Amino acid sequence: MDSSIKKKRARGRLSREMIEDAAFDVIETEGLAGFSMRKLASALGCEAMSIYHHFPSVAHLHEALVDRLVGALEMPDASLPWRQRMRIAIEDFRRIGRDHPAYAAFFVTYRMNSPTCLAWLNGIIGLFRDGGFDAELSARLFRAVGYYLMGAVLDENAGYAKGPSAVNTVSDEQLARDFPNVMAAGRFFGTAEFDKTFELGLDMLLDEMERLRDGADAGQLSGKV
Amino acid sequence: MDSSIKKKRARGRLSREMIEDAAFDVIETEGLAGFSMRKLASALGCEAMSIYHHFPSVAHLHEALVDRLVGALEMPDASLPWRQRMRIAIEDFRRIGRDHPAYAAFFVTYRMNSPTCLAWLNGIIGLFRDGGFDAELSARLFRAVGYYLMGAVLDENAGYAKGPSAVNTVSDEQLARDFPNVMAAGRFFGTAEFDKTFELGLDMLLDEMERLRDGADAGQLSGKV
DNA sequence: GCTTGACAGCTTACACTGTAAGGTTCATTT
DNA sequence: AAATGAACCTTACAGTGTAAGCTGTCAAGC
Numbered sequence: 001m002d003s004s005i006k007k008k009r010a011r012g013r014l015s016r017e018m019i020e021d022a023a024f025d026v027i028e029t030e031g032l033a034g035f036s037m038r039k040l041a042s043a044l045g046c047e048a049m050s051i052y053h054h055f056p057s058v059a060h061l062h063e064a065l066v067d068r069l070v071g072a073l074e075m076p077d078a079s080l081p082w083r084q085r086m087r088i089a090i091e092d093f094r095r096i097g098r099d100h101p102a103y104a105a106f107f108v109t110y111r112m113n114s115p116t117c118l119a120w121l122n123g124i125i126g127l128f129r130d131g132g133f134d135a136e137l138s139a140r141l142f143r144a145v146g147y148y149l150m151g152a153v154l155d156e157n158a159g160y161a162k163g164p165s166a167v168n169t170v171s172d173e174q175l176a177r178d179f180p181n182v183m184a185a186g187r188f189f190g191t192a193e194f195d196k197t198f199e200l201g202l203d204m205l206l207d208e209m210e211r212l213r214d215g216a217d218a219g220q221l222s223g224k225v
Numbered sequence: 226m227d228s229s230i231k232k233k234r235a236r237g238r239l240s241r242e243m244i245e246d247a248a249f250d251v252i253e254t255e256g257l258a259g260f261s262m263r264k265l266a267s268a269l270g271c272e273a274m275s276i277y278h279h280f281p282s283v284a285h286l287h288e289a290l291v292d293r294l295v296g297a298l299e300m301p302d303a304s305l306p307w308r309q310r311m312r313i314a315i316e317d318f319r320r321i322g323r324d325h326p327a328y329a330a331f332f333v334t335y336r337m338n339s340p341t342c343l344a345w346l347n348g349i350i351g352l353f354r355d356g357g358f359d360a361e362l363s364a365r366l367f368r369a370v371g372y373y374l375m376g377a378v379l380d381e382n383a384g385y386a387k388g389p390s391a392v393n394t395v396s397d398e399q400l401a402r403d404f405p406n407v408m409a410a411g412r413f414f415g416t417a418e419f420d421k422t423f424e425l426g427l428d429m430l431l432d433e434m435e436r437l438r439d440g441a442d443a444g445q446l447s448g449k450v
Numbered sequence: 451g452c453t454t455g456a457c458a459g460c461t462t463a464c465a466c467t468g469t470a471a472g473g474t475t476c477a478t479t480t
Numbered sequence: 481a482a483a484t485g486a487a488c489c490t491t492a493c494a495g496t497g498t499a500a501g502c503t504g505t506c507a508a509g510c
């Protein structure tokens with residue numbers, strides 16, 4: 001009987017790393033909402049509760065996943081020009097979303113607080129400081145650029161390109177007739193346009209940051225209302 | 226016996242509007258994740274399944290909530306200067322987050338497709354067109370500004386200011402010692418700083434859009450890498 | 451006034467979730 | 481050989497959205 005063989009549990013078979021690997025897989029195949037401990041266990045060939053020996057809760061597992069993604073990030077070479085370092089750091093983060101699209105929505109809204117994540121945050125804020133901004137402006141620019149990046153990663157991986165969340169949808173004919181601006185813009189909302197659109201916004205922010213540093217005294221912007 | 230009175234169900238007591246009102250309440254008091262049909266029903270003084278007579282699913286209910294929020298938005302007065310119209314439209318959207326903080330995370334990531342929402346989208350994209358941008362640039366700028374706005378609303382309502390999501394947190398002492406940049410920046414991450422930070426990033430984008438329109442031929446940015 | 455049918459709300463049930471509590475098996479140490 | 485403790489499993493519970501079917505109530509037609 002192979003049922004007896006099946007019962008032979010291999011001890012020490014599971015590990016945090018294995019579980020994390022499987023979790024990334026399950027999340028991408030089942031979607032973020034479709035992920036569950038039982039599905040994860042089934043992917044690992046064990047029972048759900050076995051995972052709890054390695055991670056005391058799903059929250060702890062999620063934290064480990066975020067840590068692994070953020071921990072793999074490296075700070076751009078400090079010898080590069082500042083603008084380029086900034087670009088690289090931002091694109092590195094954005095790439096995580098591309099590599100884990102289903103996880104992106106979770107990842108991007110996760111309020112990091114582990115040593116690994118704080119080290120990365122510290123480096124990124126340091127990058128703003130390296131740009132010549134004081135503590136306050138570094139903090140605010142970090143946030144502002146972060147907003148942009150956060151929104152982009154979210155939209156690129158969980159946004160319109162994946163179809164509407166809405167239950168009641170509108171036909172293409174009605175779209176063309178009643179909402180021509182949306183219709184015309186839709187052409188530039190597809191996956192193929194992501195890079196170009198992202199670059200546009202990113203360049204706007206980078207341009208403005210350089211202007212802010214080089215330019216007007218005390219870092220004032222146009223001041224228009 | 227008042228139990229007999231209690232049994233007297235008032236017909237037509239529930240309505241879509243009442244249910245929506247209660248849903249907003251429950252979401253704000255219980256949090257987005259804590260919301261459920263059973264809790265909503267209990268807030269309404271009815272059974273969960275009664276709600277299904279008015280909304281065929283939670284998804285339909287959510288759609289109605291988004292529609293109500295978006296439907297209440299108005300386009301800024303067309304006689305105002307363009308930059309001001311843009312600001313107002315953006316701040317109006319942002320205010321929804323402030324008014325429904327717990328719902329913000331859902332609202333902002335919702336892929337709208339109802340007539341009400343499309344009408345609003347159409348107006349906003351039209352606002353970009355009014356700024357003098359062609360269909361392509363309007364689409365891309367709408368997206369880029371949308372990224373920023375999306376990220377801001379998310380962070381302001383579900384972000385760091387609400388405390389970390391992390392299970393394992395780091396002490397203040399360790400923060401000061403090992404992550405000084407984060408420590409120094411933290412001072413500008415609080416709720417009180419939201420407006421100023423948001424304005425900074427928004428002004429950067431608005432400045433750049435005006436430059437893009439008035440300035441260099443074919444709307445080229447600095448072109449630096 | 452009585453009947454009828456539709457509507458509004460309720461009851462029950464099912465398949466799913468995270469996880470607390472406690473049971474079992476086995477490699478290692480003594 | 482016995483004991484220990486790590487690794488894994490079983491069972492159970494309170495919660496979720498919602499399908500299916502039931503019941504009470506009201507308005508309209510006779």
